[in-house]
Amino acid sequence: VLANKQVAPFLDLVLVHVYKASADDEAVVSKGALQCAGMLGAFLDAEMVLALVSKHLGLKLEGGNSGRSGPGFDELWPQHKTGRQLTRTVQDVETAVKSFVAVSVENRRQVFSVMAHLLLPSGPNNPLACRALTQTEVRMVLRFSEEGILSDELLPWILGALQSLLHAGGQAAAAEWPRVFDLLLRMRSGEECPAALVDNNMDHLATLVGRSRRELYEEHLRRRLEDLLLGADAELWEERSPKRHVLETLLRNAGAAVSEHVPSLLPVLARQSSPEDASASARVDLLGLVHFLINEEDEALTEALRKHSSELLQGVLIPNCTWRAGQSNNKIRKGGMVCIHSLLRRHLVPASILNEAFVDLMPVLKACLDDSWSPDNRMIACLVMSCTMADLQAEINGEQLREIYPELLKRLDDSNDKIRVAVCEALACFFKCLPHNWSRTLFEYILRTLFVHLDDPNIEIQQGIYAVLESAVHQDYTTFAREAQTAALKSSHPRLCEELARLAESLRQASGEVNEKDVAMIMD
Template sequence: MCTCNNNITTVKMATMAAGDEHAAPEVLRGLARHLNCLNEDNKATRKRALELIKRDTVDRGLSSSVLQEVFSALLKPLLKCLSDPMERCRETAITMITEFIRCVPKPEESLPYLMPCLAHRLGEKELLEPAEELRLAAVEMLTLAVEVCGKHLAPYLTEMMHILQRTVVDPFPDVRRESCKCTIDFAKCVPEHFHMQAESLVKPLMQTISHQHHRVRVSAIQATGAVIQHGTGKNVDDVLSHLAQRLFDDSPQVRKAVAAVVGDWLLHMRDRYSYFHKLIPLLLSGINDEIPEIRLLSADLWKQVGAQWEKENEEEIKDKMDFLLTPPPFYPPGVERPGLGCRELVLRNLGRLVPAVAHDMTDWLVPTRVRTSQLLSVLLLHAEDHSTQHLQPLLAALYSACTDTERDVVSNCLAAAQLLGTFVPPVVLLKLLLDHVTAPYSSSHPWTPLMVLAAVLGGCSRALLQPHLENIGNTLSLPEVCQEYQQVVYLEQLLCCVDVLLRQCESDTGSVSLQLLQVLVAVQSLSTDGNSDERLLRPVTVQGLDSPMELYRQHMGQLLDWLSGSVNTWSSFSPQRLQLHVIVTQSGPVIGEFVCQLMPLLSSCLQPDRDPEMRMNIFTMLAKLLLDATNTLDSKGHFRDESEKFLSDVLLPNLVWRAGRTAAAIRTSALSCLLALLHGGAVTPGQVRALTPCVLSALEEDSEMSRLFACRSLSALLRLIGTNLHPEALNKIYPMLLKRLDDSSEEVRGVALRAVGLWLSCLTEDYNPEVWASHLQVLFQQLLLHLDDPDGSVQDQVLEILKSGSSVHPALLRKETEGVRDQQRSPLYCDQLLQHLSLLPAERPQ
């Protein structure tokens, strides 16, 4: 029966749809039973009734006028169904209401009933609609109502805001996105009313702007743009920090949305002039984005902002528009100059932008510091020479950034410093920078001004730098700059400054060649990387010299004067001592041309009352030089002229015995120097003869090394002047050597034995064996004693010495050998010696 009635109703409605003016009442009469069924307790009945109502209304091709009248009659029952316990009923009701709103000619007539109901269902603190898909459908219905009703929604501003405040933070991400879309549409529909309550949406949107889904974040940013754009403008500060955080979002779509919204604000927001200094950094940050699309969008929006500002302020900047269009000289190559409006916007807000940038450069988040350091370069490119008036805070920010552990931050800041060098007059910039170099901002990071200085110099042109070269060179070579700090990073930055100067000015650096060489020497003396030759090649090349030796020859006199000025205050910790070492060892034969100037300096350093450790170090240095004297100190033969004074005033006073281990160590160092002097040949025979007493005295030293050096020095003496010594002088030598044959050190014993052999070879015809027989007897007796040494190698060595010296007095040696033969543990060596003696003449010719 029910099915039959339904079919009849359907036929009737189809007939009415054809154009009967009484169609709407007939439709409603056909729906009366279904409407009654909506009040039944049985949920299946309610569901069936709603489906039939939907079939007989929205699913039919009814005219819009009929639908309007039917919708007015059905609205209240359908709205009541929005709270039906059955989800399917609620879904069908939402679908029907949505279709009615879309199709009826006057959907605004439903608002008095629709809006309070939606406000109740969606705007309460508790979720009255548990199904997230139905909440989404309801919000989509609300968005449709905004689109088709437009300004008619103005009276329902409060209801709309309550709904949006709740749905913008809905647990379902799609509801949030749809709510943001609805917010944008609503703001555009009723802008004259929206601003009164726009502020209430800021907090919910800021909760959504950091949602885990990037599409939700994009929607929230776009909605924020509309809320601020059509609001009172008082909430800009509340959203800026959140938008700034989205500049570092992993999603390019989110960053693109930020650029689009901020660009729109800069172009269209009513009170934008008040917020230029806060909005400009957000848009300019997008110019350095890693995604080309975002970079292009940001750059295009920024150009539009600049062009619009130019047009709005045409009268004010008319002179600049006519005369300041040519780029400044030495503009960075390959860089497009920003438009006048863009430059003026940055210039007029730079006083506020610089402190903000300096603050963000110290942020605890690495991405923030990196993006801010990139922004600094963009700002300076716009400000050009107008950044001069902000140099102090800019330099302070750069110094701080140079200490950052993130390499990208440092490199970006150095690029910004290079722009400062390009645009700011050197006379202004260098005055501040050089003052900071001599008195660093931070004692823990004294190298930061040097790092910034190197970057600034890299941005300066050769023509502008040339007048300031002397000032720069003099500053870098100051003791408190190039000698005060030993940190590796400080020395590296000092070298960077030198390298940049040489690269930028090339041959012009000849005027400060001495100062730069002083810096290089100072750095080499404090560093341990061993790249000294490479560092000297650059100044040699730019000045057209043949080798580093030529560079040293050009400035050696001045370098020695430089060191001599402070020599009286040197100690083992003085950097000047290390600088002296660098100069004399690197200059090779050149130092031999300046021995007359070097000797007073060495004499002052090596006086017995000076620092002991310093003296030992210098003696060690001299020993290395004197071993190769012909290629170093005596390359021109001048050292021989100074050697006597060197021996008497420097070397011998340090060989005088003094108590204590330190004094003994100094004597050892002096002996090593003496030995090198004797081997190097930079001493005359007369001077060598005067050294004999101090060498003999050194044979009694407690230090094994000293005794060893003394024995070797004595051997060198004997080689040089042994045959020219008077017999009495010779007779004073051998007893000291014989004592060393019993030395606790095997090495000393070996050297002493060889020295005894040399002593015997020095006996010429002037040495009468009969006259000095007693001396030879003592010598032979001691040697024969060691011929029975437990060490076989010593026995062999003694045997060879006795054989080679047997011709001095064969008879005496034979007698002494025969006298001890039977007393030794083995007569083998004595027999060999006697056999050798038997082949010699009985007596040595007189």
């Protein structure tokens, strides 16, 4: 009490000088200033000190006036630097100090740095030695932090203040955990603060609340996601807005709780990743988030994505896979195709929905298969084509297959052998989808092309083509045997052609099918 009475008249002046000294170029001076701040926090009433900090930050307390006016350090202690010489004007500033406001980012950093020591005089290594903050004092610090967090440049210093708050606030801070977690989430979603340090503070908060960090994420998602997504399905977030990064961090850490929010989430993802006006960085970030959600091994989330796969495929992924000029668009197209491949590989798109989307998906696949500048896009397009045909076996029709086969045959001449191997797998799926009465002329044309590539010098390609021909033999035994025998006469590997011809003949006989020679003999 005595200290409060004696120091109070001078505290405003002392604090401003401590702020200034804490940023001194001399490490001894700055360290001493922070030790002084710790002494002030240890002996003086916290609410009285925080009231002055509020004034120095230019914030309005209940029943007070907003103080966002007054001189900063540059006006109080003007200085001029010429080369290596620093000239500082020293003058009587006692009157001006009383109206000091930390307006610049540098000044506000100093205030938050000092406040961390005011709250926790003994430091984080000995938190039990400090006295506990009241609920009112905790709320004051949170108010300062919420105002300061609007500036990315202040985040590391606010994190230091929050760390002190959790140690000094204890259960009073736990009672305000949603606000504290909101601040920590903002720091965790950016690159300004070390992720491990933020996670440690989240774990500390979780311990105070009696939950795990994952449980805090899940509860926060349920409480705050609706507010975060409000209007985001219609209005594009500004590029500098932290909302996108906060959303991503929240969804990546909330686990199974995400599943119940998928219906409201997909329209927002579609709007914020729109190729028409969203930035390249926003589209990349959100496609990365979509890929993460698709590959999460959570049954509830998987079922929610399957239920809303049409909105995801048509609203988010296909628009971002459509060809647009520019290197960034090429990378985005690749990211979108990777997401579609994951979606199909995990069988999250029912065949009926995939069949409806085929008319929009096929132009995208054609463009990627013809992308001469990007082998990765051609490769992923082959994989997507394989998955599409595998999932559509029961529903795909002959006309759709007529559209597919020329694109696959062109890739057999690709300059990248890995793509040629991948397209062999796609062709094997193609033959499994063929209806029995499909065009014989086209079937013959495809077989002739495949037998030409059976002579490829690359053994892996030979084996791939041989497997494709084995899957093709079931379509029409007689036609296949005839084409194989014809190819054997011109092939550099006639043995392979003869083996396939014998396979076709044996399958024909086993099925009881009559070949053309038998028909001629019967007619005679």
